Amino acid sequence: MVRIYKSKIIMIFGFDFKKGIRNVIIFLMPLFLINTNVSAIEKLIAHGGPVKGLAVSKNKKYMASASFDYSVVLWGLNPIEEKMTLIGHDAAVNTVKFSHSNNTLASGGDDNKILLWQLKYPIKKNISIEPIILGEHRGKVVDLDFSKDGKYLLTASWDGSIGVWDIIKRKNIQFIKGHKGPVYSVKYSEDNSQIYSSGYDGEIRLWNAKNGNFIRPLVKNGWGISVFEVNEEKNFIAYGSTDGIIKVVKLNEDKEILKIGNNRTPVLSMYYLKEKNLISFGNAKGRMIILDTNSWSLVRDFNAVNGPIWDNILFPEDTSLIVAGLDDFLTRWEIFDFPPEILDRPGPARRFNPLEEVSNGEKQFARKCSVCHTLNSDGKKRAGPTLYKVFGRKAGTLKGYKYSEALLKSKIIWSEKTINQLFHEGPDKVTPGTKMPIQKMKRYDDRKDLITFLKEATK
């Protein structure tokens, strides 16, 4: 299938003779089939907020997704179905990874914590697993990587350090510091003896895994490097940068293999399907680019979602991919069965820009509350608890939601008066210690309209 579609793509290779480095510039010529009724083949609904991280188990049977709704969802892949929800983080979860034995799942989040989840196979539906808290960084944790032997875990954090953790002893071995600014991505080398890391400072660095000593910079990009993948056998590093460039360079020498992109839209995610020689990149405006790593030719280039692609996964059979973004769901796309280049930002309007005229109260809810709260009786899986029947409810008492200590101890009963007070004075004053971000509504009319809307909508 790959070959059939590649034959429809015309590529022009340019050579930069000045530096003696081959730059490959790929122009995708407009294709001839036009079908404007194309949509994602599947929406995978389980989360109640943007999905930030995806991972596939090494046996390709399970997938995990990490979300802004504080949860990790474990999916079966054959067929695709939600298996269980893992609740343990106290803030948005950014990243999740399976160990090479598939027995452990690690997750990192905005609460700076690294949690381990022990999995037992076959995975049964809706069984709760208690997490093991491996440790904490001083900033949000944004990437993870297990060593091949499953004994160690690497973590990348916005505190500027790389954490090295002993999984068996469940303790930190060291925090490697050296990047100037947040660390975005981290990986073990094939033999676990070295560590690769990339960061906001625009460098991919090589470290000694044993003592944490800095060996040398592998890439100096200037702009932040959000994501990268290394193939030691084939001798390349592929990376995506915050200035929108996708670049592939030789691992052992300063030689460029490929450079794509000049639209200045940051590249935010990538996935390397090694066995099929495919590598996929997602950017901040929903564009997917898929490359063949044998010929370094463009396989696909299309707009998959509205807004950013925080993570993506190519399926093992290499005919479909899953993307995660600002939507509360994951979308699965066929890669080859349509000419997706012509898609113009598919997907629904974001909830904050209602297409129809709505009341001021509903608008206030949509813009200021709806990212974390629903109004439905079953809307538990969000960053905040559902507001269904909130009037008359004692704060911190909705079953199934993991409240902060502050809310559990609170004596507030939600009413017109207390909700008005919450948005007038702010959650930091009314419920100090709450997980709720500081949301205030200065205008009395806005608060009144919101309460009127909520009274009707939460019945």
Place this chain on the structure above:
Amino acid sequence: MARMKFLCDAERCIECNACVTACKNEHEVPWGINRRRVVTIQDGKPGERSISVACMHCSDAPCMAVCPVDCFYQTDQGVVLHSKDLCIGCGYCFYACPFGAPQYPQAGNYGSRGKMDKCTFCAGGPETDMSGDEFQKYGRNRLAEGKLPVCAEMCSTKALLAGDGDEVANIFRERVVSRGFGSGAWGWGTAYQLKG
């Protein structure tokens, strides 16, 4: 309508950090946050260059594309601003910003992050122009007062230019013509892939 732009002339920047201090003072920026910073490359070595960096008010700003609550907006002068009433401090804009412009207070909610703060091009925010609320959340609205950003006004060597893009370009063009070939905007070739 003018399209507002910043340009830092690396041939003139002497890393005095007056722009950083002036910004912090003018807007009473809280402890731990700098809306502007001076970056020095090749520090102490031949070819050393300093450049003052803040939000570049991109025409097609990536922060706007990734915000889950759509708190960003662009004024008709091209200034990228945000609403602190809507911001939930998720940090997504920091992932997307190539310049590291979004800043977060050290204490707050959501994994110890409060409302995002960034350079406003001295243009305030969505509150009423020059109101107390606007000043408290976003700092002074100098554009509404008929003034230009304080960082550029304070720059002793006039390395940092701010204002109408056409005016800024004219001033810089004159400098390059008088200095000679090769003295254009530092990093331009790298940024726009004109070399190497």
